[in-house]
């Protein structure tokens with residue numbers, strides 16, 4: 290059982306292909322199932338302190354994992370019962386079922402136990418749960434002290450992240466992803482139904498274009514550093530200066546060496562922020578590493594002109610956020626040479642790109658490919674994508690749902706992007722990671738100013 294940072298995420302079809310490749314290379318479904326079932330048994334035993342476990346088994350290989358886990362737990366003297374929705378149908382599950390010598394109850398009248406181990410369906414789900422199965426899981430999960438899901442809470446669609454009613458009402462305490470994570474482990478509503486997620490590694494080779502974000506490697510200042518080598522951020526201020534100031538504080542506290550606000554009243558905020566009048570020539574300064582436009586910019590003609598000038602000048606890396614996303618033609622970005630990061634929330638993303646096919650992960654990647662940019666699609670799970678890669682961030686928390694936290698994120702990303710030689714995708718990733726870390730440091734009921742301030746300890750600990 291291992292932590293999920295940096296781990297690949299595979300769709301159900303990719304998982305089947307990876308499993309087929311492992312089998313072609315000499316493994317077998319039975320061997321993989323043995324490893325999965327034993328891993329589930331070991332993780333369960335560690336968590337439940339001797340309490341009785343009811344394992345519910347379905348007809349496919351998820352059920353097969355359950356029979357292996359039941360046999361392993363019983364072999365260790367752990368109290369365990371098994372209930373099934375019907376007979377096993379795959380060869381490996383039939384063999385696993387044959388290894389279990391205890392009784393098998395019918396799912397619909399099984400008596401509950403303190404621990405429910407859910408092995409009914411995993412990635413092979415082909416249709417929503419029948420009402421009597423959902424009802425049985427609702428009854429057994431409510432009566433249990435703890436629910437553990439094998440691979441996914443049964444009834445979850447691995448790719449779209451739709452979740453069944455029983456699991457939305459009674460999330461698992463622990464979900465053990467088998468072989469690799471699936472999109473549903475990261476995307477809501479399914480992610481909330483999974484509880485804590487851990488991986489049981491089955492030794493299968495997996496593509497890594499889509500992964501859970503890992504802890505970033507952040508540059509540290511050295512003896513030769515000065516303010517420009519740490520990265521200079523320019524922020525275009527507009528109608529609501531407070532938003533641009535929040536972004537400026539965030540940029541400074543997350544590692545930028547120099548932050549200047551262009552335009553606005555020239556006042557307010559910490560003295561470390563430099564105020565300058567808005568002049569296109571000033572923004573051509575070669576020492577600027579990245580320019581942020583959008584927080585509090587307004588949506589009038591002046592704002593539109595400022596955005597257009599920056600996009601056309603193509604002299605610097607850009608972060609485009611907030612109001613600027615409402616003024617943007619994403620297709621115009623394709624002509625640019627310097628990297629661009631867009632930071633839309635779901636509504637802004639929809640207004641910019643409509644609803645491309647597929648899961649949120651596919652949509653973010655499709656949009657990034659269309660505009661030739663890096664997309665940071667913000668939400669309870671934040672997705673960072675370029676045309677080829679997707680990183681998902683699960684570490685934020687719901688206290689971030691307060692005004693101004695998006696401005697803080699934009700400034701944090703701009704600071705990472707401004708660092709000389711920063712890889713743009715890694716910079717966007719690092720920004721989201723630092724922002725989430727700051728949210729945990731800021732505690733509960735924080736305001737965006739507290740979050741920006743918490744970036745100092747977040748950056749210090751990274």
Ligand SMILES: NC(=O)C1=CN([C@@H]2O[C@H](COP(=O)(O)OP(=O)(O)OC[C@H]3O[C@@H](n4cnc5c(N)ncnc54)[C@H](O)[C@@H]3O)[C@@H](O)[C@H]2O)[C@@H](O)CC1
Pocket residue numbers: 304305307308318321322325347348349350351352353354378379409410411412413414415416417418419439440441467468491493
């Ligand atoms: N991918 C891998 O490398 C491994 C996968 N394993 C397990 O295998 C699982 C996938 O196994 P399967 O492909 O057999 O699929 P599942 O065991 O998830 O379920 C498929 C079975 O359920 C039936 N079914 C699907 N939706 C249903 C519904 N709504 N109501 C009633 N019946 C329904 C199908 O007809 C089929 O018989 C994984 O989730 C994992 O638990 C492990 O055993 C070993 C390694």
Ligand SMILES: Nc1ncnc2c1ncn2[C@@H]1O[C@H](COP(=O)(O)OP(=O)(O)O)[C@@H](O)[C@H]1O
Pocket residue numbers: 611634667668669670671685686687688689690691692693694695696697698
């Ligand atoms: N329920 C939530 N759980 C986790 N993160 C959230 C949640 N709601 C919002 N966030 C995060 O808070 C930030 C909000 O940004 P945004 O929507 O632009 O707000 P604003 O424009 O008010 O600053 C994003 O980083 C988003 O991922």
Ligand SMILES: [K+]
Pocket residue numbers: 351407408409410411438439440441442443
């Ligand atoms: K399951």
